Amino acid sequence: MKLILAAVGRLGSTPENTLTRDYLQRASNTGRALGLGPAELLEIETKKTNKAPTKSQEAEAILAALGEGVALVTCDERGELLTSRQIATRIDKFKDRGERKMAFVIGGADGLDPELVKASAFSLAFGPQTWPHALVRLMLAEQMYRATTILAGSPYHRD
Template sequence: MLLHVIARGKIARSPEAELVARYEKRMTWPTKLTELPETGGRIPEPVEPHRTVLLDERGEPLASEAFARRLEKWRDEGIRETRFVLGAADGHSREERAAADLLYAFGPATWPHLLARAMLMEQLYRATSILAGHPYHRAG
């Protein structure tokens, strides 16, 4: 299953960009990163079948194991792409939230956009490590 991170805004050269690159390099599942401008720009058409996960402070704060099991379930159901969408500063619209398969939160706090992107990549790496039986999850 393709793990596709779609984010508003450019990460450029930053410590967060280094973290994103570090986890992307470690991933064994296919991964794609798409950056969109802060406003405008079109989210690419998904590969079918797919799931859409919006990172949203009002979302579900899944533990790493539960997050991994959700990805595993979707993969085993034949889902070919899971899209993780990080919105612009004003968040996601009501319509986008209603259409999503999962609203996912890193707790009730609001996180800086670039840090949330790095945290998402780490959680994707952690989830795929859990599913592969890799000891990374236990060491973290």
């Protein structure tokens, strides 16, 4: 099952982007034997206009970029607070159900369209704090990597 970190906007050459891509490569390497991967970053641009895109326009761009047959996981402040092991278990369940793609979605500056959140398999929160998008990408990529290591049976310090 392909793992996708889908995010509205582009980061360019930043330390956070470099680390995000590094963790996704690690997840690809670890997950390969498990049928997980590749893990990739999909940066979604909305059409350039004089006005900022609406949440609905961003949702349309996200769905168009991901295509059909993808299990959506949205990042939303009202989402579930899951442990790393719980995230790994959820990924494993989707893989066992035969899903071809699983996308973890990060919206734009104003968050995600409520209809997209409703349509997702589940929503994930990173706590009550406000985090810069670059750090959310990095933390999510790290959790995707951690999930593959947990599922691969690597020692996990929380056990």
